[in-house]
Amino acid sequence: MAALEKFEHWYHNRHEYAREWKKRTGGKVIGTFCTYVPDEILTAAGMLHSRILGSHEPQDVTEPHIFGMFCPFCRDSLAQGLKGRFNYLDGIVLAHSCIHYRQTFDSWRAHIPTEFTYYLPMPNMVQSPSAKSYYVGEVAKFKAALEEYAGKKITDADLDRGIELTNKNRRLLHKIYEFRKTDPPKLTGTEALYIATTAQFVDYEEHNKALEEASEEVADRTVDRDPGIRLMAVGSENDDVEFFKMVESVGATVVIDEQCAGTRYFWNEARIQPDRLQTISDRYVERPPCPTKDYPERQRFPHVLQLAKDYKAQGAIIMQEKFCDPHEGDNPVLKKYLEDNGIPTLGLEFDSTNPLGPFRIRVEAFLETLRTDDLF
């Protein structure tokens, strides 16, 4: 298998991968809720970080547990647990972001037994001067809880290893994302989605190795498709591969994203400081914020715009996860902000399954408006 194909394979066979990893290493697999979970600590503990994501299939199992107006991502994620697809998990951990997600975690904890569960109160007010000193204490408690569960100390050497592997992963993801900047882009948005999303559940050593190999493959690539319009994808947990494939089949390439299933997960490295836990916890306080944490100063908007400029996006698709209040609050303002800065936008509302036909009509019309000069 070519290295680039590995990511797609992992994406579609994530459960088989985790089971095989467990069998091979004898390690614990911890399901993670939210990209704010410090995967460094899990890696340091010799555990596999295994992001809980949805499957983008219709489901009928969550109604008794969480409300229908919870975001489709939460419902889709919980459905995977209720259907037993994550039955290999030894534990779950949630880093606090939004209420829908916390209640999804609570429902999982109540109905799907695992040996270890942990609620990590990641502060929403990351701009507060006390956020860092608070969060490092919470991360220390999380580390202690994992030590107690595993019956084994997490040493400084373990933490160094955790930090090094995750930081290396971030550097390699940045490196491969560079191939999206080229004209034509050497990497499609669909490929990048496979690559970035799998970082959230594949052992970093393996993912890093595949990234190194894939970067070499991509560097030598000659692009044989017409890249069309360069688009940005802005959203939250929108790992809908079929949508990205559709967009890239009608005359566009997604060249950059700002979403959890993408850059928001890996964008900044942990700055090495003398205190290892501070190194880890500060990384999450400083990272490109989720809308739940972007207050009072709006730091997300200039970050989104900078990404659009750096990757030369000609337009942006704003993928609104239905009922996701934090993003619903951001998107009208973000839309105006991007348009005022010369980036036209198309807003689409996402469910766990999406009507690709009607979406295609909207995307094609949007692309035509960006290509108007060719028409006349």
Add this chain to the structure above:
Amino acid sequence: MYYAGIDAGSNTIKTVILGEEGIASYHVIKTGLGGEEQAARCLEEACAKARIGREEIACIYCTGYGREYLNFPQGRKSEIICHGVGVHWILPEVRTIVDIGGQDSKGIRLNERGEVENFNMNDKCAAGTGRFLETMATALQVPLEEFGACALRATEPVRVSSTCTVFAETEVISHIARGKKRDEILLGVCQSIVDRIAAMVRSIGVKPPVAMTGGVAKNPAVVKLMGDRLGLPLLLPPEPQITGALGAALMARQDILSRQNSQPALSG
């Protein structure tokens, strides 16, 4: 030389044949089971009306929901662009189009060259579309063609508060059961669709003059209420249902002209 545009919509297929002198003919048929055959039939009928053979058509462009399923057109364009081009050709002063079709409704804002500046479409359901009116027409046993005229006979609308087509139908049936007057319910149904679409169109910023297109523009009650709601008189193309197909035909002509290295001739 002749050019054709086919708008393969969810409910009807529209064909426009464009000659040197303007529109040579047009034809509208029900989509039915759709597909290539039905679109070809529509094209043949339009050719017959124009008294030309299909071989005389230099280029065919296709738009609409079904365009992906047709193999014979030389080009495909979205209905948003096509409505813009079609309306601009007939009514060049128009800056905003309200298009209500069988399963989509759109607000389209144009610049002075007829290019799309901004657009918005209905959500992923039948609320605020022609299908909504059809369902209500069936429930009230009124032929679609008479819907608007009957509604305009009422003085006060009976309020229909559900936007969901299925729930609205239930609501309409309960109004009938309570003995409300049919025409008043019809007016209420028109008001409900207008409320929904006007809000959507406003989100793109309404620039006058405004034109209405699509099959629903043939419903005089919806047109009147929409004008009242937007506070503007609405312009109507002589045949509002075919502007998408016309836009496609104009783009087919543009395709040939640009290949002949001529100057663009989309306006006028």
